[in-house]
Amino acid sequence: MSEQTIDAQNSLNILDDLIAIALRKGAEAADAVRIQGTSINVSVRQGETEEIERSEAHDLGLRVLIGKQQAFVSSNDAKPEVLEELVDRALAMAQNMPEEKFCGLADPSELATEFADLDLYDKTTLSPEDLIQNAKTAEQAALEVNGVTNSEGGGASSGRASIALVTSDGFKGAYSSSSFSISASVIAGEGQRMERDYDYDSHHHFSDLRLPEEIGRKAGERAVKLLNPRKMSSGQVPVVFSNRVSASILGHFSGAISGAAIARGTSFLKNRMGEQVFPNNIRIIDDPHRPRGAASKPFDGEGVVNNRLDLVEDGKLQSWVLNTSSAKQLGLRTNGRATRGTASPPGSGTTNLYMEAGNLPLEELISDIKSGLYVTSLIGFGVNAITGDYSRGASGFWIENGEIAFPVSELTIAGNLNDMFLKLTPANDLEFRQGTNAPSLRIDGMMVAGT
Known part of the structure; x- marks a missing residue:
């Protein structure tokens, strides 16, 4: 396997041994996962190093199953004698657990047998001194922006991670990834008229990072633009979510189509499969095999094949996000969206989730807005997953006569996600920054509460 680095093969051998011990001692089925990682994080402030971590x-992590009883145990020690103790503890726990009707391993026919090379691992090695220099450069560039008066610091990091999974049904797989990041956060203004903002970049490959000078300069410019915000009166207006924050709207959608939420009946979309939930030009995709993608992985947390999934086509809801357990509860088959830790049962979640870009530049998207809000920051979390009611604190800029006019703060935006989804219009500025991404989104008719 081309991505087996950071001792991934050794992890597979350890997990093989652990599964064999579990089966020998009485488990009817078992799976085991090992997660390894190393990272270095540095922070600087006013040109001085504050922290190197x-x-x-x-x-x-080990899961054992005896009939419909299952138990989970975890350890950070892989010595042979510890593995024996781990199995004994797991089996003793399983025998005293209540039966879980829908627990179990994935069907062998669903397991991945080929693993795509997703180019997640970069061999570039950065010393602490390299990271410190990147952080200082980003901070200095931010401080040089006219109007910036103080710094909350610059940061940089690098890391390596490896995940290995083995099941008693025959799955064996591992993959490794690297990560690099640079950030800066600064303050503009003085006294009671200070505003802060930030910028950052994070990628699997160091060469994909934006220059620290660019990151710092952008952080400084953003902070300065927020100076002297105005308070606005309440009203119902179009709201445009910048592509810095629009992913949060997509995040509420992904939570609402989680298989577990649907099985529990705790989602406002629980009865909407196949229905129009977005405008007919909207497509939402989850692609775990995106090369160098922030959340890419060659198989899911149960070893299942995890192909690209079109969750919304022509505005219509096409699929839930399913692992083996939630799929069984709903009478369906898993679609390879299991997530996995070392001390709990598999969950379900998206990978590289994104909404396809629209056709309009941001300038055209707002050109006919006589009065509205352009959101660059969201505060708090006020979303009811059962009803879809939405209310969050927001700040950003006021739109007047089709142009971004002046900064605003201390606002609350509210609506219902069912209505918000149907009134949504995407811009053409989709950027892949993290696991969930969306272009700038315009939603008409939202309530904005101010002074």
């Missing part, structure tokens, strides 16, 4: 993780 190095961390390592070596976590091992």
Whole structure:
């Protein structure tokens, strides 16, 4: 396997041994996962190094099943004698657990047998001194922006991670990834008229990062633009979510189509499969095999094949986000969206989730707005997953006569996600920055509460 680095093969051998011990001692089925990682994080402020932190993780998790009883145990020690104790503890726990009707391993026919090379691992090695220099450069560039008066600091990091999974039904797989990041956060203005903002970049490959000078300059410019915000009166107006914050709208959607939420009946979309939930020009995709994608992985947390999934086509809801357990509860088949830690049952979640870009530049998207809000920051979390009611604090800029006019703050925006989804219009400025991404989104008729 081309991505087996950071001792991934050794992890597979350890997990093989652990599964064999579990079956020998009485487990009817078992799976085991090992997650390893190392990282270095540095922070600087006013040109001085404030923190250098190095961390390592070596976590091992075992699930054993006896009939419909299951138990989970974890350890950070992989010595042979510890593996024996781990199995004994897991089996003793399983025998005293209540039966879970829908627990179990994935069907062998669903397991991945080929693994795509997703180009997630970069061999570039950065010393603490390299990271410190990147952080200082970003901070200095921000401080040089006219109007910036103070710094909350610059940061940089690099890391390596490896995930290995083995099941008693025959799955064996591992993959590794690297990560690099640079950030800066600064303050503009003085006294009671200070505003802060930030910028950052994070990628699997160091060469994909924007230059620290660019990151710092953008952080400084953003902070300065927020100076002297106005308070606005309440009203119902179009709201445009910048592509810095629009992913949060998509995040509410992904939570609402989680298989577990649908099975529990705790989602405002629980009865909407196949229905129009977005305008007919909207497509939402989850693609775990996106090369160098922030959340890419060659198989899911149960070893299942995880192909691209079109969750919304022509505005219509096409699929839930399913692992084996939630699929069984709904009488369906898993679609390879299991997530996995070392001490709990598999969950379900999206990978590289994104809404396809629209056709209009941001300038055209707002050109006919006589009065409205352009959101660059969201505060708090006021979303009811059962009803779809939405209310969050917001700040950004007021739109007047089709142009971004002046900064505003201390506002609350409210609506219902069912209505918000149907009134949504995307811009053409989609950027892939993280696991969930969306272009700028215009939603008409939202309530904005101010003074």
